[in-house]
Amino acid sequence: MTRHPVTLCGVELQGPVLNGSGTFDAIAARRAFGDELLEKFPFDCFVSKTITIAPRQGNPPPRLWETPAGMINSIGLPNKGLNGFLAGDLPQLAELPVPLCVSVMGFSHDELAQLVAAVSSRDEVALIELNVSCPNVETGTIMGADPSETARLLERLRPLTEKPLIVKLTPNATDPPAVAKAAEEAGADAVSLINTLRGMALHPDGSGRPWLGAGTGGVSGPAVRAIALAQVASVSQAVAIPVIGMGGIESGRDAADFLSAGASAIAVGTASFRDPAAGSRIGAELAADFGQERGLFAAGAH
């Protein structure tokens, strides 16, 4: 198969397909598929699930609800915490045949600074993604929903690392292009979008109670694709740094649409739940059917 290498923030990738953070457990997949996973790894860069300083149990169950075109999740970022990740997961993720991006989230600028400094000191890590979809406990503002809050955060984190910093934008913001621009001006190397959109489902027993243990969750999958495409297009117009587009991508044609809208790379999330090899299929369809046709790979690098 012909691949189209891309350079993302100076990191060479064999193609433009990443996974959405939290949607592909490479360690569990290795247990299930053995070394075949490494031979046929579905992504060109692996993004870890988001880690926090302290271990988290995640949200109370139920945590998933299937919608007519996707799902709502309220997983709540269960993870082993920074030390558990560095000791337990990182050595295993370092064996993957593609560059590694570690996703981090903190409830204050100090927490994020600690995470970025610790992750940045590890050679196994090529890129760092900042999941800014959570509130700053000091200000109550969702870090990635407000341009000035995002700028202040980046000003704090930028001096701590020479590794590329990707800001993962939340679609639950009034003006995502303004947030992207603030991130760029404060030193971000790329932005990725979209994260999930806030949504809710009621219990099928008709009681009117929310189904999800946490009450609400994040909507993903084909239902959000049109919204994601519009946000990727408007953010791509607003910034010169690379944009990683995601939200309901299920085929090479969807991926080509996001690249046509201005993304430099794309990520596959919910589609991997139905088919763990979706990333490979989407990459192959993109290379075979759409990339050439639309001249998407002419420049080769971004």
Ligand SMILES: Cc1cc2nc3c(=O)[nH]c(=O)nc-3n(C[C@H](O)[C@H](O)[C@H](O)COP(=O)(O)O)c2cc1C
């Ligand atoms: C079950 C699940 C878990 C997720 N966990 C994370 C996470 O840990 N960190 C993060 O930044 N995004 C997380 N996301 C959001 C995805 O990375 C992605 O931004 C979103 O689902 C849109 O892409 P998709 O429609 O292809 O799934 C999660 C999404 C799902 C469905």
